[in-house]
Amino acid sequence: DIQLTQSPSFLSASVGDRVTITCRASRGISGSLVWYQQKPGKAPQVLIYAASTLQSGVPSRFGGSGSGTEFTLTISSLQPEDFATYYCQQATGYPITFGQGTRLEIK
């Protein structure tokens, strides 16, 4: 199985801050990585797919990069609505796996 490890697991930041979340894969997955945002009581939503492609309708302050085993999600200037939990996911092989999540809270 391909394990995905996110860091940090918890992040406290302020509105306007730039934040970066990392997702490391236990073996290479080329560029097949997806980032999701989940708010409390809601289903996750796609932010980024193919490691760096912004999903339609997602604000441009979100960006993704990486390939192989190391990937990053960057939010260039945090907005109040960005405080949520973020997950990475790979679907290169079975089982499909998710990272453990990064909870982003307001400082």
Place this chain on the structure above:
Amino acid sequence: EVHLVESGGGLVPPGGSLRLSCAVSGFTFSDHYMNWVRQAPGKGLEWVGRSRNKDNSYSTEYAASVKGRFTISRDESKNSLYLQMNNLKTEDTAVYYCTRGYRSGGHDMEDYWGQGSLVTVSS
């Protein structure tokens, strides 16, 4: 507009069975892979299983934790996806999401999610 609506959740004792349904609309159901993803209370996301599209004979894949106990099926005439869950365990307690798979440029994602259906396994 794409919609996925789960139903069928509830309280079931350990060892019991339950069937979840996911009614879809707004897209051609047979063209898409469909998945079930679950989330235990206060925990992260766990992939449960997948039904490939019609071109791939609706073949299925499962997570090791549910293989042999859970079965995914479809009814094209009803535009519905199902998750039959047998021999339920307390660790199966979770919100179960139905998701639509979408492929763009050779890369997969779950681009639409239902609202989730809570399954509680407890005596």
